[in-house]
Amino acid sequence: MKLDEFDYELPKGLIAQLPSQKRENSKMLVLNRQALCYEDKHFYDIVDCLDENDFLVLNNTKVIPARLFSIKDTGAKIEIFLVREIEKSIWIALIKPSKRVKPQMVLKVGEKLSVEILEKIDDKWKIKLI
Numbered sequence: 405m406k407l408d409e410f411d412y413e414l415p416k417g418l419i420a421q422l423p424s425q426k427r428e429n430s431k432m433l434v435l436n437r438q439a440l441c442y443e444d445k446h447f448y449d450i451v452d453c454l455d456e457n458d459f460l461v462l463n464n465t466k467v468i469p470a471r472l473f474s475i476k477d478t479g480a481k482i483e484i485f486l487v488r489e490i491e492k493s494i495w496i497a498l499i500k501p502s503k504r505v506k507p508q509m510v511l512k513v514g515e516k517l518s519v520e521i522l523e524k525i526d527d528k529w530k531i532k533l534i
Contacts, residue, residue, distance in 0.1 A: 472519065474511035480504045482511055484519055484531065493533045494522070502529065510534070 424430050428448040435442045445453070454460065470486040482505060485498040499505055502524075509521045522530040 472513045472517075474513050474519065476504065476511065484511070484513070487528065490530075495531050495533065496525070497529050497531045498527075499529050499531075502527075505529070 428446065430447045432445050432447050432450065433442055434445050434449075434453055468486070472484040472486070474482045474484065476482060480501075483500045485500075487496045487498060489495050497519075499521075505511070505521050507521055507523050511519045511521070513519055518534045520532040520534055522532055524530075
């Protein structure tokens, strides 16, 4: 399986930028495995979807701004997606297009942030935020 098989276009209008003011009004997609169908519901409907044999896990993780964009001197657009921090300022990242970067290359991301490409590890990259 190749990483680019997971690429798809999602209309920007369908991506929530802020949570609902009333969190219980958040939308929820419910899959009915027996009927092989799904339906749109709201989170306040969750009690109707659970029975005594279900196990509910609450996730309170936060999303970090993990997608960085850079433009090389050549004009090539580079997208860097931070996957996990392995030590202070050192990250494993996905880079697209990865054929446009090489170890020791420094990419400017903004006024105060640059990314140094350290090494390629399988289909990911080890990078340093500087």
